[in-house]
Amino acid sequence: MLVLQAFARRPEPGTRLTLVAKDRLTPYSGMLPGHMAGFYPRDALHIDLERLARRCGAVLIQDEAISFDRDAGQVRLRGGGTISYDILSINIGITPDLSDLEGAEEHALAVKPIGDLLPKWDQLVQDAHKPDGPRRIVIVGGGVAGICLAFAVSSSLRAKVGSSIEVTLVSASAAPEINSRMRRRVERALERRGIKVWAGCAAIAVDPQGITLAGGRRIPADRVLVSTQAAPPPALQHCGLAKDEKDFLAVGPTLQVLNDKAVFAAGDCATMLGHPRPKAGVFAVRQGPVLARNLRRALRGEALETYIPQRRHLVLIGTGDGQAIGGRGRWLAFEGRWAWRLKDWLDRRFMRRFS
Known part of the structure; x- marks a missing residue:
């Protein structure tokens, strides 16, 4: 673009x-x-x-x-x-790497490509409105995308369906883009939002009843969204x-x-x-x-320029309630409504370039 x-x-x-x-x-x-x-x-x-x-x-x-x-x-x-x-x-x-997650192709929703996810998300929301619709949602993948997804799914479905929605985040490892201070803020926000977290737990299989972790433990789920390695x-x-x-x-x-x-x-x-x-x-x-x-x-036919990517970049995670958590480098971490306004301004400014 x-x-x-x-x-x-x-x-x-x-x-x-x-x-x-x-x-x-x-x-x-x-x-x-x-x-x-x-x-x-x-x-x-x-x-x-x-x-x-x-x-x-x-x-x-x-x-x-x-x-x-x-x-x-x-x-x-x-x-x-x-x-x-x-x-x-x-x-x-x-494309999502589902090779280490048995049954994911048949029983899970891959987050990427986004164009394929959107109609599946619409169907999930529609199904959730039914009396016997999905209530237990598990998200596999503890990177930034998985965390953002957990906040968004929790906020959306609880607003539409009610407090009966249970959201669980399963992560085999911590997101490398998040420093320790930002990670603590994220953990507290997940707890406040009532999102259960299984950290350091690798999911190895998905079936219609839920997921299986590497140690053999089962987590019941009505729907599983996967945001794992690429x-x-x-x-x-x-x-x-x-x-x-x-x-x-x-x-x-x-x-x-x-x-x-x-x-x-x-x-x-x-x-x-x-x-x-x-x-x-x-x-x-x-x-x-x-x-x-x-x-x-x-x-x-001219000489080309070289590019070296920056080592540090700003990370902003919306928490689904009009606030966001941000961080950069090894130490900087912050949160609040102003952080969401910053993220919103950056995203809208980017999109305006192509409107």
Whole structure:
């Protein structure tokens, strides 16, 4: 989106831009918990890619890239077509890694991709209104996304259904992005909201009655949402492009894939080998302007600039009640209504760039 915006502001003569996206409307993950908690309508967290492409003279192909042929310089689409390229930029996100959670494919709701989650969430809310609807909700994954989800689900369903809703958060390990002071604030907020926490407990199986932990203990559940580790999308398999040890695309400081200067990659689908960072949207946003400039320089045959991601970044977690908890680095932690207003302002400002 940031690349398209940059080329809309300053078109590059003689360049044909083609955007391949599965959906015309793409959701912004930063506002998903706020939407689930009732703070934003559905359309507030979507960006219209067709309109954005039109602004910069790009062609939008509403399809899904399923493989990349670097020898032929082509992208193969699920609809059966192919697109030839001189320069390719890949930012296709992640897919949830459910390999260590038996039964998750059949009995759990994966948080990503968000576009697939939203209709399932709508169905869960609809079912929860029934007298015999789901009351016990378990969220697997103690990272920032899982914590945000726990607050949002608790706030939304309790407001709609009542105090009979039970929300449980199961985490195998602590979120690496959260410092110790922020973690204590999060723990206290979870307790205040009546959200049960199983910390240091790995879930190994899901079935229609609940989940099983590594030690054999059972946690009953009517619905299970999974926000665990990321896996590379299937389209990156067998593409001949350089990968890291987890099969994400391996890029250097110019955001070029290490074994192909005609291919760039950014966001969660890529790893900067010299500077690995958590799979978080803040890094993709920071890469956007650099990626746009380097794509332009590559088209012109100019030297590319290098990018080193920051080590510390601001983390803001909405607690579903008009407040938020924030932190940065090893020590800074804060919370309150002003923290939610800060998060809301940052998210709305980001979305206004594409409206």
